[in-house]
Amino acid sequence: MKKKVLSVGDRVDARCTKCRKVLNHTIIAMVEERPARVLCNTCGGEHNYKDPSPVTRTKTSTPGSKKVSKAKADINKAERQYWENIQSDMDSSKAVNYAMDGHFNVGVLLSHPVFGLGLVQETIGVNKIRVLFQEGQKLLRCATAGPDRK
Numbered sequence: 763m764k765k766k767v768l769s770v771g772d773r774v775d776a777r778c779t780k781c782r783k784v785l786n787h788t789i790i791a792m793v794e795e796r797p798a799r800v801l802c803n804t805c806g807g808e809h810n811y812k813d814p815s816p817v818t819r820t821k822t823s824t825p826g827s828k829k830v831s832k833a834k835a836d837i838n839k840a841e842r843q844y845w846e847n848i849q850s851d852m853d854s855s856k857a858v859n860y861a862m863d864g865h866f867n868v869g870v871l872l873s874h875p876v877f878g879l880g881l882v883q884e885t886i887g888v889n890k891i892r893v894l895f896q897e898g899q900k901l902l903r904c905a906t907a908g909p910d911r912k
Contacts, residue, residue: 768797770890770903777812778802784814790862792901799876801862841898849896854879863905866891874902 768774768789774797776787787800790808797811857873858864860880866872870882872893877900880893891902 767795768792770901773803774800774811775814776800776802777814778805778807779809779812780805780807787811790903793898798900838898841894845894845896848881852879852881860902862903866904 770789770792772789773786774789775784776797777783778785778787781802781804786803788803789797789799789811790801791797791799799808800811801808852871854871854873857871857879858866860872860874866882866885868882868885872880872882874880874893874895877893877895877897880895880900882891883894883899884892886892886901889904891904893900893902
């Protein structure tokens with residue numbers, strides 16, 4: 763059976779940090795193919811995604827020695843370089859505060875409460891945007907996105 767690919771706006775079970783239970787959540791931010799931030803559909807709390815069934819892991823490597831593919835490392839290096847180049851031109855006073863019900867176009871400078879300043883790189887469908895932050899790209903949910911929306 764094929765595993766469903768998760769996306770921003772999808773519902774997923776997660777451990778709620780407020781309710782202290784495994785409950786239904788809505789994904790509001792992704793990092794690659796994994797949920798990063800979720801919104802609890804019971805209490806309305808927004809928090810980092812907590813896997814509902816933590817697996818006990820055996821330590822086989824030293825701390826900080828993650829295996830990253832060469833292609834991914836090259837992409838991360840390119841993103842960091844691009845960020846360094848555009849950061850000096852950013853005026854944080856002109857940044858728009860991010861909100862899930864906001865409308866964003868490519869090129870808009872965002873101020874995110876967790877990730878900081880970011881630049882909208884791409885609109886995906888009608889309710890998702892890919893934003894470049896200092897720590898890398900994130901997929902975020904929004905009300906609408908596209909060339910005719912501001």
